């Protein structure tokens with residue numbers, strides 16, 4: 001099975017049906033990360049219609065100011081979510097400095113929950129890579145999926161050193177920096193993503209569809225001088241290892257048993 005470890009299926013609108021058809025046809029196990037509570041509700045509804053979709057709850061840094069003063073209300077969503085994300089910090093796209101304390105409070109609230117509940121986190125690190133690393137250390141986070149990492153290489157190496165997994169996505173087609181990261185990543189920490197439907201739209205103006213993952217796998221194979229099959233196999237093994245022994249993901253593991 002292919003793995004899309006970071007997408008936003010609740011953002012598809014009218015194209016959702018077509019996206020689910022592709023997910024089934026191409027057998028793409030998809031982690032649908034929420035950006036806020038309504039987004040999580042929609043992702044859970046979508047997952048009821050497709051067993052290849054795993055909905056996860058997070059409050060995205062862009063949405064942090066709207067929720068920072070009522071986080072306790074979402075305790076149940078946090079508890080029922082098997083992975084926490086999309087969460088993180090953003091100093092690249094959010095220029096308004098007054099938003100940053102809210103981002104930090106929300107992120108730390110989720111990190112405390114991840115530590116307490118022993119959960120994987122799915123992370124946004126744009127322009128705040130060093131601060132994210134520092135918090136992951138402080139909260140003793142053991143398992144993380146670092147989504148679309150595009151930051152400095154010294155922090156990348158420190159995150160690799162901590163054993164975290166990285167999703168390589170659609171920008172691998174066009175960015176030399178992402179290509180360097182895709183080459184440098186230890187094979188055991190490689191995952192794939194689309195960040196659909198917005199990731200491709202940001203780069204090319206076109207709505208991202210699930211089959212874009214095939215193109216990501218193709219470029220990864222070329223960059224790492226191996227075959228597409230080998231990349232797909234490695235990514236699936238990495239994902240299965242990541243969720244191994246995780247009591248929150250027992251049902252998901254069942255989908256990968258041959």
Ligand SMILES: [Zn+2]
Nearest residue numbers: 006008086195
């Ligand atoms: Zn995202």
